[in-house]
Amino acid sequence: MTVNADVIRNSDTAHPLPPVAITADALPDTGRERPLPPSQDPFFHPPRGFARQAPGTILRTRSVEIALFGVIPQRVTAWQLLYRSQDLHGVPEVAITTVLLPEGAEPDAERPLLAFQTAMDAVTDRCAPSYALRRGSLSPGSITQLEWLLVAGALRRGWAVSIADHEGPQGGFGVAREPGYRGLDGVRAALRFAPLALHAGTRVAVWGYSGGGMAASWLIEMAPEYAPELNIVGAALGAPVGDPRHVFLSLNGGAFAGFPAIVIAALQQVYPVLAEVMARDLTADGLRVLERARSLGPLAVLPMLMGRDMDDYLKRPLAEILPDLEPMFDEIRLGNRAPACPVLVVQPVHDQVIDVAGVDGQVARYRERGAAVWYLRDRLSEHFSLLPLATPLSLDWLADRLAGRTLTEPTTKTVWSVALPPTQWRGLVEMATTAMRVTFGLPLRPVTVRPSDEVSGLAA
Structure with a gap:
């Protein structure tokens, strides 16, 4: 089988895409057999000559089935794209992203793309989203599977979603820059994948929480230098591990x-x-x-x-x-490059995992370098409760950026709870209905669209 222009569209005329040979591993996933972890799956093997391709070039594709906790089939359309990316030192490597549409979605040239970065927080490849989200997967202890609710919320808004394995083939949790390269090249691949019906100018939003917030930070930090052609219009970062040394x-x-x-288990593979x-x-x-x-x-x-x-x-x-490790910690600290897009940062004041001081520092470094950051600190939430409570706020804020709505001047606000304003209650109800739908494997029907003149007073 060969992938042609009907499947992969070349949106980068400077790097024409040749026909790509696809093995039997690219056949649709029938769900009849338990999927193989990435380290054992032939689909992940680099094709010969892949290093000569441009970053983001699609090398293989396959359709897959998504299931909550590997068990409850989800009503979405999903594919996996193997593409060319690079590691910390610029050495070419293959990476993979799982791209999704709501079930039955019609082609829509105005459909935005969400680059969602999961909190993999692991070395084992059984926690990689390309495995953990698939039907039949065995991924004990995975946080990625719990985050499916967030992805489902984006799909209910009609967005396309790209979920890259941002830690790469070795599980590089905490490594500098690499999550940015893989996430950005995953976006490039998604824009070239014809079944998504996207294009080079598609509006892109970025979102992640905790370890996913750290990966999302690297994506937007590297974008101006590594992928300036992408139309990234906003990013929402939750508890993004601004200073890994301090957290350690x-x-x-x-x-x-x-x-x-x-x-330590992850970083010693790279440093x-x-x-x-x-x-x-x-x-x-x-x-x-x-x-x-x-x-x-x-x-x-x-x-x-x-x-x-x-x-x-x-x-x-x-x-x-x-003292021997200080250069490594300096390299993996976030905030030393300014994102070009507007950024929302949400952080618990009393976070028992990611200390607020480290995130304060990341925000300050971004602002010192000219980035536009809206910083929202929550007094009552802790690390794990803020994730669901801030989900409606994050989705609404990103929806406003995708719609091109006007922003106020960047601010820092400390509130009792992001869930207290009545403007957030509808989003919490919608999230509860989304949770019910994914739990029972029901279609992800569209959510009620927020009126265009209703802007959250928390993070506007």
Whole structure:
């Protein structure tokens, strides 16, 4: 089978797309067999000569079935696109995105695209969205599966959605820049994929929370330099891990000590200085802890490693090791590049996972570099409750950007709760009906469109 212009449309005349050979792995997913994890799936194998293609070039496609927790089929149309991207050092690699439309969606040249970045927060490829969202997947401990409700909310608005495996083939949780490259090239691929009926000027929104907010931050930070041709009109970042060093130290030894372990397991694959430190200073017990962190999803790792302190697994104190790691932490810190699009940042004041000071710093760095940022801090929510409570607000704010509605001057607001204003109640009711529909596998009928002159007073 060969992909031709009926399937892949070349929207980049500077890089014409040749016919792409497709193997049997590109045949539709029938749902009869359990899908293979990416590391075992031949669909992910790089085609010969792929490195000569332009970033975002589609290499393979297949249709797939999406299911909540791998079990409840969802009424959406979905494909997976393998495309050319690059790693931290600019070396070509393949990446994958899952692209979706509401079931039965008619072609619409004005349809926007949401680049949704999931909170993968894992090294294991069983938490990659290309696997975790598929029917029949086994992804214990995955956060990605819980975030399907957010994606469904966007689909109910009639948007197309692209969900890239932004951590790449090695599970690079926390690595600098790479999530941006993969996410942006995933958008390029989606715009070229004819069944989505998008085009080069399609309006693009970006959204992510927690680990997904970190990936979304990298996407909009890298966009002006790496993909300036994309029409990114706005981004919503929830609790976006502005300073990973601060988060690493504050979580170590506490209830969420599993996150630092996962990050170490991921970063040592990419940063030689960390790999050398771990090889020299990690105890045998420490090696076993990292292996657990590498092989399990975050919701499985967290209870297992609750209260664990890295000092208990090192041959010398962590304080002596940190100076060697400062260049790495400097590189993975967010906010050193200014996004070109308007940005909404939503953050709990009393976040027990992502300390508000780190996000304050990210916002300040963006503004110092000229970015337009609307910063909303919530006093009553904590890390996990703000995700659902801020979902209607985030969707409405992005919808306003996609519609080209006027913004006020950038502000910082600290409120008791983003859910208190009556303007948010309808969105919360719609989210509840969306949750009911995905739970029972019902069609994602369109939501009530907010009047064009109704702008949220929280984040306008």
